[in-house]
Amino acid sequence: MTYIPGISQSYTAADQAAAPKEKGKTLGQNDFLTLLVAQMQNQDPLNPTDATEWTSQLAQYSQLEQSMNLNTTMDQLVEGQKSSERLSALSLIGKQAVVEGSTFQLDDGSVEIGYRVDGEASDIQLHIEDGNGRRVSTLFPSDLSAGNHYLTWQGLDQSGAHLPAGEYTIVAEAQSSIEGGTVGVSPLVRTDVTGVDLGESGALLLTDVGEVALSDIYGVYDKKQGPTEPAEGSSPPPPVNGTNVVEEISAAMDGAGII
Incomplete structure (x- = not known):
């Protein structure tokens, strides 16, 4: 009779070379069980396999089965997360998203803008430039703490005159509260969310400022619904932002009756 010394050594070099490539280089669950049964049927009756060896191989089989079940469960969770992300992304079409960016549109005389501060600042200035790069206004926010903050610009220039509708740009500057230190600030x-790209790498929102990932969104609002009170320098509670942005955005929109 032919003796198979161990499952891990069951395939010879010739067997592996003759095996179809589509089966890969690793043993599957059925292969493992087939080899175990074959070993039992073909063991040398004069020199049977030690019981400890059987126990060890059965333990290996159990571990393999648990590992494969875990992989299947993880794959299902990943697919479920992708489906949830796609649904969340599709529900944002027609809404407005808050993202890091410098260009915005002034339409009806006022617009909500914001800034993200990486640390404690002693001074922050938001310079507004028109389409020609000319500085038309400078805002001095009152909230200098780390985090996301928002305020409403009334669309006025330095002299208090109303500026025409059009595209404007924010240039943000900040000084650290620590002497000699630096602090980052981003507008x-x-x-507007106009569409969704459901690619292999995940859902990307198509917006006026380009493609944006769900993880890069700081808030979601209906059009004309603002996160702030119309007062210069005001800072409301920060919008949705966190490690699991899909769940937080969905919860925030559901609570507000947006979805």
């Missing part, structure tokens, strides 16, 4: 703008 936040609201942009």
Whole structure:
């Protein structure tokens, strides 16, 4: 009789070379069980396999089965997460998203803008430039703490005159509250979500400022619904932002009756 010394050594080099390539280089669950049964049927009766060896191989089989079941469960969770992300992304079409960006549109005389501060600042200035790069206004936010903050620009120039509708740009500057230190500041703008790209790498929102991932969204609003009170320098509670942005955005929109 032919003796198979162990499952891990069951395939010879010739067997592996003759095996179809589509089966891969690793043993599947059925292969493992087939080899185990074959070993039992073909063991040398004068020199049977030690019981400890059987126990070890059965333990290997159990571990393999658990590992494969875990992989299947993880694959299902990943697919479920992707489906949830796609549904969340599709529900945002026609809404406005808050993202990092410098360009925004002034339409009806006022617009909500924001800024993200990486640390404590002693001074922050938001310079507004028109389409020609000319500085038309400068805002001095009152909230200098780390985080996301929002305010409403009334669309006025330095002299208090109303500016025409059009495209404008935010240039943000900040000084650290620590002497000799630096602090980062990034402008936040609201942009229309016009579509969704459901690619292999995940859902991307198509907006006026380009493609944006769900994880890069700081808030979602209905058009004309603002996150702030119409007062210069005001800072409301920060919008949705966190490690699991899909769940937080969905919860926020559901609570507000947006979806």
